[in-house]
Amino acid sequence: MPVRLRKFIGTIAIVTLVIVYALTATMLATVVLDGRSPVAALIYFVLTGLLWIIPAMFIIKWMAGPPADRE
Template sequence: MPVRLRKFIGTILIVTLVIVYALTATTLATVVLDGRPAWAALLYFFLTGLLWIIPAMFIIKWMAGPPANRR
């Protein structure tokens, strides 16, 4: 697959991931955090704010492609 196409697909995947993840995390927060103390909300949003990086990292690694064999 050409690099430009791989980067285009990866960009669309990352944007989709961020949108779906943000909506899911926010919806889940309204259910889980109802009536909880402020520190629980802070911890929840801190962890969910960092958790999306893991799948994005794999998408970016795929976008970069296999390492070039240079001699």
Template sequence: MPVRLRKFLGTIVIVALVIIYALVATAVATVLLGDQPWWIALLYFLLTGLLWILPAMVIIRWMAGPPSNSD
């Protein structure tokens, strides 16, 4: 796969990941954290605010990978 196409697809996937992840994390927080103390909500949002980085790192590593031999 050409490098430019790989980077384009990776960018689209990362944007979709961030949008979907934010919507799901917010929906879960709305359901679970309504009657919890503020510090539990803070811990939840700190954890979920950092957790999306793991799949994004995998996508970025794939985007920056070596070009295929078929180019």
């Protein structure tokens, strides 16, 4: 796969990941954090704010993979 196409697909995947993840984490927060303390909310949002990095890291690793051989 050409590098430019791989980076384009990876960029679309990361943007989609961030949007879907943010909406899911926010909807889940309304259910999980209903009536909880502000400390619990802080812990939840810190963890979910950092958790999206793991799948994004795999996408970025794929994007930066070895270039396609041109023969």
